[in-house]
Amino acid sequence: MYNFLKGIIVGIGGIAPGLSGSVLLVILGLYQKTITAIGTLFKDFKKNVIFLFPLFLGFGVGVILFSKVVDFLLGNFEMYTRFAFLGLVLGTIPLFYKEVKKEGFSKKYYIVIVVAAIFGFALFFLNKDMFPVITNPNLLQSVLLGIAVAGSSIVPGVDSAVILSSLGLYELYVGSIADFNLAVLIPAGVGLVIGVLVISFIMNKLISKFYTATFSIIFGLFLSIIPNVLNESCSLGFNFNSVLSIIILILGFGISYFLGDIKGNIEKIKSFMNKSKKNDEEIKKLSE
Numbered sequence: 001m002y003n004f005l006k007g008i009i010v011g012i013g014g015i016a017p018g019l020s021g022s023v024l025l026v027i028l029g030l031y032q033k034t035i036t037a038i039g040t041l042f043k044d045f046k047k048n049v050i051f052l053f054p055l056f057l058g059f060g061v062g063v064i065l066f067s068k069v070v071d072f073l074l075g076n077f078e079m080y081t082r083f084a085f086l087g088l089v090l091g092t093i094p095l096f097y098k099e100v101k102k103e104g105f106s107k108k109y110y111i112v113i114v115v116a117a118i119f120g121f122a123l124f125f126l127n128k129d130m131f132p133v134i135t136n137p138n139l140l141q142s143v144l145l146g147i148a149v150a151g152s153s154i155v156p157g158v159d160s161a162v163i164l165s166s167l168g169l170y171e172l173y174v175g176s177i178a179d180f181n182l183a184v185l186i187p188a189g190v191g192l193v194i195g196v197l198v199i200s201f202i203m204n205k206l207i208s209k210f211y212t213a214t215f216s217i218i219f220g221l222f223l224s225i226i227p228n229v230l231n232e233s234c235s236l237g238f239n240f241n242s243v244l245s246i247i248i249l250i251l252g253f254g255i256s257y258f259l260g261d262i263k264g265n266i267e268k269i270k271s272f273m274n275k276s277k278k279n280d281e282e283i284k285k286l287s288e
């Protein structure tokens with residue numbers, strides 16, 4: 001049940017600007033397990049499917065239920081919505097950083113994080129000039145589209161829109177889905193399956209052998225996409241909208257931080273309530 005609920009949260013992250021489902025998998029402590037399950041899918045098929053099914057089901061529910069909600073909010077309350085998402089993103093940083101430092105972290109990895117962040121910023125600002133836009137793809141380019149979508153979805157901190165734009169595939173991606181162009185979508189689907197299996201296998205190997213270095217790079221890439229959450233509609237001033245936006249940002253931060261360890265935080269709340277109840281009972285006994 002917990003994996004299903006976490007899958008819903010991951011699905012919401014998958015459609016929210018600046019967030020990504022894979023980042024939330026890291027925060028929720030499920031990324032390594034998910035990558036291992038996909039990368040070794042056929043080694044223990046039944047066990048892996050039992051783990052992945054509720055997670056992916058929750059992901060689908062999260063995307064379906066909240067995609068229209070997110071579109072509505074962005075269309076009607078863009079500034080508030082983007083600041084809410086910024087708060088949600090910022091709330092994941094302490095938990096993500098904790099995950100990075102979990103195994104043998106040293107000061108040299110700060111350099112890795114900074115280099116990865118600079119690379120991410122450069123990729124965002126230079127992506128329009130790297131490759132020409134592909135509008136009439138051949139078979140190989142369609143398969144590459146699926147592989148690129150898989151890679152940008154599996155690697156935390158990588159913005160799908162930036163990667164696809166860098167390869168000249170973003171317009172093709174959006175257009176083929178909108179037009180339901182099977183000539184592109186079918187080979188892209190093949191590429192997606194290949195990409196998911198191969199990239200998950202590679203990520204599993206990297207994490208198992210170079211955990212801290214891999215997560216330091218991922219964390220740096222994640223930091224580089226945070227400014228993309230806001231746009232020109234989000235300028236602050238001395239007015240009600242700005243004050244409300246900051247309040248929403250703080251609330252978003254709190255919600256995100258709480259959900260990062262929802263099970264542990266619920267246990268802490270229960271423990272606090274039990275202690276309070278016990279103290280009240282002791283005070284009642286003393287007063288009698």
